[in-house]
Amino acid sequence: MRFWIVLLMSLCSLSSQATTPPTDRVMAWEGLPLPITLAVGKETLITFDSDVRVGVPSGLYSQARIDALRGTVYITANSAFESQRLQVERLRDGLRMLIDIRAQEGITHQKYIDIVTADEKAALESAKATQKKQAKHVEALRMPIPALLVRYAYQNLYSPHHAIEPLPGVSRIAMQLDKDIQAQAFPLWPVTATPVAAWFMGDYTVTAITLTHKNTDTMTLDPRQVTADAYAVSFAFPDMGPAMTDSAMNTAFIVTKGPLADRLPPRFEEITP
Template sequence: MKHPVLALLGLLAVASAPVAQAVEILRWERMPLAVPLKVGQERIVFIDRNVRVGVPAGVSERLRVQSAGGAAYLRASEPIEPTRLQLQDADTGALILLDIAAEPAKEGESALEPVRIVDGNSTAARYGVQPAGVDEAPVRAQDQAGARATRRETPVPVVLTRFAAQNLYAPLRTVEPLPGVMRVNLRRDLDLASLMPTLPVRATALASWRLEDQWVTAVRLTNGSSGWITLDPRVMQGDFLTATFQHEALGPRGTPEDTTVLYMVTRGRGLAQSLLPAIHRFDPAAHLPQPEAETKDGKKEARHAQ
């Protein structure tokens, strides 16, 4: 009597188990990838990297786009004519192009499966799987070592500075990919008072990237005075390889020209470790006895600094 009961429990377990959802594999080989959409249905695109999605202004009100955790979530609220989206790697600046088009869903039609985009240049990507028995860590380490050994035609500080400037000022489609670069976490409350102590300039850290053993940090500079300031890297305090200003001067406070960006390249460590210790001004008068003052009864008593 126990065998039929066990068999029934087994069938119930199989029936209640979640069914794996199919995923469409698309190989990126520098050709735009077609990703059709259905109105009112959300479609997930897995990229396995942090991306920024560039959406044309003409469809931004009809297409909801969200990006998180290496995936892009696309949902069309109305039909959309064939349109091209740009997915940009937030770390390297590399682009992936998607051709989308949204049509109304037909009655009884199944929902579209998620999409996974893989690199079409690798053997594993051709089949959407990792070959059995292959350890990614040694291969990745060899690739990184080979990249370091490769002689660069352009010095790393120049490459990093150009990459940072493009990320801050250029449109997504014009940012040149930079293999090996990675985004670095940066404290936004970093004290930069010692960077240009002789100038009335407020400095704020914006972003930082690393390539090999060098870092580039973008810092926003804002004029706090009413006159023009000529920017000279010789007034900077710290241990830097290079310093490049987006503009050569700052306009008076409150004008469109009162703000620019400074790109600093450091070797072996980031910006926080390359700054000089902050120097606090010392006022000797604050520590000297104050002149005597008369009290109500005519007596004098000395005032001491707190």
């Protein structure tokens, strides 16, 4: 019999990782002039989603070189100058955007800047979120099936519905177990063991079992003491507190090849001499 413990905290951390903040390279036109600071003597490329033309104040030509080619505006400041306003027109629909540029010595050079409309920004953020979700899903599928099943069962019991990550290929299965399987699976522990739900994927089944401590001490859970013919045993928490306290309840996750009912020792009354 092989036992190993799935570390639930690390498995479930995938669903709680913070998203990466957006880069400063992308700026959204929302009706307010967009401020851009240039580094003197270094070219900056400002790109749009389609062809544009640029209205430049006449006094700015002596301070900067400005060229527009299709959907990109190329700007190189010759010297430092205070804010000057460019008017950019998108040719496909006549949308006008305002950009306030200035130049300073000794600042960090940002070579590329993308300007999008509010709708395009929302679409871009949606696309990035989809890509992250897909990448996370691909990464998750690299995990062993038993670990995936335990994480899925844990989320179903402890996470809000919207936080449950989909797991293609998993299905719920009837348990066909007694209301209390303490004598068969946890005979060394003073607990009641109530099966809650089971899911299968491929050759493996995970069964979630609610454990309720009966004694007044604190008990550390050892998966090696579980008597099921299990591929893996894990617990929501590493120990159980005294009876009648909040910590007296725990959840065991038993992964077996096939249903758990086929991997338990026979009940006492089924043992024949």
